[in-house]
Amino acid sequence: MTIRTILCATAVAMAMSQAPAFAQATSNAAIPEQKANDALRAKLPEDVKSSNKLISVNSGSFPPYEIVTDTRTMTGASADMTDAIGQLLGVKIEHATVSGLSALLSGIKSGRYQFSMGPVGDFKSRQEANDFVDWVQEYVVFAVQKGNPKGIKSLDDACGARIAVQSGGSAEKVIKAQAEKCEADGKPKLEVQSYTDQPTSILSVRSKRADAFFSSQAPLTYFVQQSNGELELTGVGQKNGFDDLFQGAVVTKDSPLGPVLLAAIQELVKNGTYAQIMKKWGLENNMIAEPGINKAQK
Incomplete structure (x- = not known):
């Protein structure tokens, strides 16, 4: 067994053991259930409406956004966001885990997964193959x-x-x-x-x-x-090689799902659910005033 293998196994165990502790340390305020929005659901691709399901892929624990306890179970801000979006769209959103960001992006490109809630860093170079529905500003x-x-x-x-x-x-x-x-x-x-x-x-x-x-x-x-x-x-408060850094959900380039996700996130901003979720997970400083598609300029 290599040192890297030992590190990976120990890290997974650490992440799984820490997730409940973190959840107990944050607000226990319930996130309100969303009422299905028929107008938004009507804009979904036909295959999604017929299957009544979306699969969101992640690359492993990325707390406090994604805290993965097994390959299909996730908590964190992104999990709360996907739950709320699924309720708005009237679909079930399942979670799948892959190893690393490259596997995540290639899985979306191949069509195996419809999107990733992320948040994943939005950069002009990545926009060539993907669209980013930005809902976070990061440092x-x-x-x-x-x-x-x-x-x-x-x-x-x-x-x-x-x-x-x-x-x-x-x-x-x-x-x-x-x-x-x-x-x-x-x-x-x-x-x-x-x-x-x-x-x-x-x-x-x-x-x-x-x-x-x-x-x-x-x-x-x-x-x-x-x-x-x-x-x-x-290094807090320094640029550290970055200018404005936006992060968001990822879909394939020009996917009809992108505008639907944006409209759903905008609804969550409007009704206050987005702010509740971000505050629940201690992410007040990462809230974005105006979600958008491909906001990164570099």
Whole structure:
């Protein structure tokens, strides 16, 4: 058994054991059930209306948005959003889990899954093959060991450090570019460690195999809260290689499902359910004023 296999197995166990604890720590306010909206349902593709089902794919635990306890069971803000959207559309939304972001995007492209609620980072390069229904604004920071022994306060401080990232994500692209910059500037080597999921990445920091995990602020805040004081956030308030970063649900390019999801999310914003869900999971600072399709400009 390899060290990576051991890390993955331990991370999955950690994620499963932490999910209930996190749920108990948040508001227990019930999310109101939505009344079916016939006008929205009428806009669904015919195959969805006939099957009365949608499959939303995820790439594993991405708390507090997605907390996966088995391949078809999920809690978190995204789960609450899909529940509400399913009620509005009068369809059942099932969850499927794949290994990594690349598998998620290819699964949607192949038609095996209709969409991912995500949220997944919206970038112009990804818009060539996908449409993004943006419902989150995010920031990218570092989770480090308590006391920040490497003194990482921004992307420029990452030279000479071992940085964990989720494979296939936008943070991986940015940190690899920073590694090249460190080398070009004659600075100490930046070692990039790519992992398939969030729990394994954060475990690499907790086990001191990595000096920091570079990722979205919302899930890193969750992991820091669950670390019993072992971890802290740093790089907060810095651009860290990103400008405005929008995240959202993903569908294939020009899919008729995209506008329907947008209309459903807009209804949840209008009736206050979106705000209730985001506040329930501690995501007030990630709320987006106006959901939209392909809001990213870069």
